[in-house]
Amino acid sequence: xxxxxxxxxxxxxxxxxSLLAFIKLNNIQSGSLLTGVGCLSEAKIRLANEQKIxxxxxxxxxxxxxxxLTPKHVHIHIxxxxxxxxxxxxxxxxxxxxxxxxELCMLEYNNLRFECEYDHQTGFDELVIFNNE
Numbered sequence: 438x439x440x441x442x443x444x445x446x447x448x449x450x451x452x453x454x455s456l457l458a459f460i461k462l463n464n465i466q467s468g469s470l471l472t473g474v475g476c477l478s479e480a481k482i483r484l485a486n487e488q489k490i491x492x493x494x495x496x497x498x499x500x501x502x503x504x505x506l507t508p509k510h511v512h513i514h515i516x517x518x519x520x521x522x523x524x525x526x527x528x529x530x531x532x533x534x535x536x537x538x539x540e541l542c543m544l545e546y547n548n549l550r551f552e553c554e555y556d557h558q559t560g561f562d563e564l565v566i567f568n569n570e
Contacts, residue, residue, distance in 0.1 A: 438547040445540050452533040460506050467551035468543055470513055473502030475539030480517055481532030495536055496520055505564055510553040
């Protein structure tokens with residue numbers, strides 16, 4: 438069974454922290470962030486295969502936003518465009534602040550449970566999937 442969710446964030450909300458709070462409030466054990474649209478006043482994005490965080494000052498338009506949701510961890514990729522149309526992308530980290538609004542659409546998978554565990558090969562917490570049936 439799949440349960441859909443939608444959430445609108447407001448000016449000043451931290452995108453990642455608000456998403457985690459929503460997951461905890463709704464006790465979502467496994468899910469996907471399907472899409473997100475809106476604007477940010479600033480963004481912090483962890484670059485691919487790096488520990489480096491890219492800081493971007495707004496205004497920024499969210500081009501894409503998707504990933505997996507667990508109660509303790511969200512693995513979200515984000516792409517944003519600046520006022521010149523340059524696009525930047527990577528992993529969503531705290532510090533992406535909503536400037537006007539962000540609209541999120543999510544799904545919860547009631548037959549699955551997602552957890553994240555440290556993976557020695559990658560050096561990161563990675564998704565582990567359990568079937569509840």
